[in-house]
Amino acid sequence: MATFAKGPILVTGASGGIGAATVRQLVTAGATVIANGRNTDALEALAAETGCTILPFDLESEDSIREALDGLDLWGVVNCGGFGGEIATPMETDIDIFDKVISVNARGALLVTKYASRSMIRLGNGGAIVNVSSQASLVGLRGHISYGSSKAALDNITRVSALELGEYGIRVNSVNPTVVMTPMSAWHWDRPEVRDPFLNTMPLHRWATEDEIAAPIVFLLSEGASMISGVALPIDGGFTAV
Numbered sequence: 607m608a609t610f611a612k613g614p615i616l617v618t619g620a621s622g623g624i625g626a627a628t629v630r631q632l633v634t635a636g637a638t639v640i641a642n643g644r645n646t647d648a649l650e651a652l653a654a655e656t657g658c659t660i661l662p663f664d665l666e667s668e669d670s671i672r673e674a675l676d677g678l679d680l681w682g683v684v685n686c687g688g689f690g691g692e693i694a695t696p697m698e699t700d701i702d703i704f705d706k707v708i709s710v711n712a713r714g715a716l717l718v719t720k721y722a723s724r725s726m727i728r729l730g731n732g733g734a735i736v737n738v739s740s741q742a743s744l745v746g747l748r749g750h751i752s753y754g755s756s757k758a759a760l761d762n763i764t765r766v767s768a769l770e771l772g773e774y775g776i777r778v779n780s781v782n783p784t785v786v787m788t789p790m791s792a793w794h795w796d797r798p799e800v801r802d803p804f805l806n807t808m809p810l811h812r813w814a815t816e817d818e819i820a821a822p823i824v825f826l827l828s829e830g831a832s833m834i835s836g837v838a839l840p841i842d843g844g845f846t847a848v
C-alpha cells in the first residue's frame with residue numbers, strides 16, 4: 607500500500623507559511639490531510655484550495671488537544687505549529703515569554719504526540735511523525751535563548767519518541783530549518799545588520815523557501831524514508847556544517 611494511503615496525516619501550524627506549504631505538497635502526493643491551527647479563516651481557505659479537512663485546536667491546552675484527537679484515526683503527524691517568542695539575551699529574557707515558547711513549541715508538540723501516537727498504536731499500521739524544529743536547536747544563535755531552548759527540547763522529544771515508538775513501526779524525525787521569510791522571522795532576520803553577516807557565513811548565502819522545508823518533511827513521511835528514525839535533519843544551506 608502506498609505510504610500516503612495508510613491513513614490521514616495531521617499537520618499543525620497549517621494556517622502558517624511552512625505548514626500550509628506542507629499541506630499542499632502532501633495533498634499533491636496523495637495524502638489525506640487534517641490541517642490544524644487557530645485561525646479558522648486561514649484554515650478554511652486552505653481547505654477550499656486543497657481539499658484538506660480542518661481541525662482547529664490550541665497547542666497550549668491539553669484539554670483542547672485531547673478532545674480534538676480522541677478517537678481520530680491518524681497515520682502521521684507533522685508538528686509544525688510554533689511561536690517565535692522574543693529576541694533577547696539571557697540577561698534580558700522575559701521569563702513569561704520563555705514559558706509560552708516552551709508551552710507551544712515543546713509541550714504542545716509532546717501533547718500532540720501523546721494523543722496521536724495512541725491512535726497510531728491502536729490502528730497497528732505503523733506511522734511517521736515529523737517535528738519542525740530549527741537550526742536554533744543545533745548551534746547557539748544570539749538572541750535565541752528561549753526559542754533555541756524550546757527547539758532543543760523538541761529535538762529530545764524526537765529522539766525519545768523515536769526510541770519508544772519504534773517497536774510499533776512508528777518513525778519520528780525532525781527537520782531543522784534555517785530562516786524562511788514568514789511573518790514569524792521577517793521582523794528580525796530581514797534587517798540588514800542581522801541578515802548580511804548571517805548569510806555571509808552560510809554556504810548557500812540565501813534564505814530557505816517554505817517549499818524547501820515542506821519537501822524534506824514529505825520525504826521523511828514517505829516510504830522512501832522507511833529506515834530513517836530519530837534524526838534531526840538540517841535544512842540550512844550548510845549553516846550548521848561550517
Ligand SMILES: NC(=O)c1ccc[n+]([C@@H]2O[C@H](COP(=O)([O-])OP(=O)(O)OC[C@H]3O[C@@H](n4cnc5c(N)ncnc54)[C@H](OP(=O)(O)O)[C@@H]3O)[C@@H](O)[C@H]2O)c1
Nearest residue numbers: 619621622623624643644645664665687688785786788791
Ligand atoms: N520561519 C522560519 O524562519 C522558521 C525557521 C525554522 C523553524 N521554523 C518553525 O517552523 C514552524 C512553522 O513556522 P512558520 O514560519 O510557518 O510560522 P507562521 O507562519 O508564524 O506559523 C505559525 C503557526 O503556528 C500556529 N500556532 C502558534 N501558536 C499556536 C497555538 N497556541 N495553538 C495552535 N497553533 C498555534 C499558528 O496558527 P494560528 O496563527 O492559526 O494560531 C501558525 O499556523 C514553527 O514551528 C517554527 O518554529 C520556522
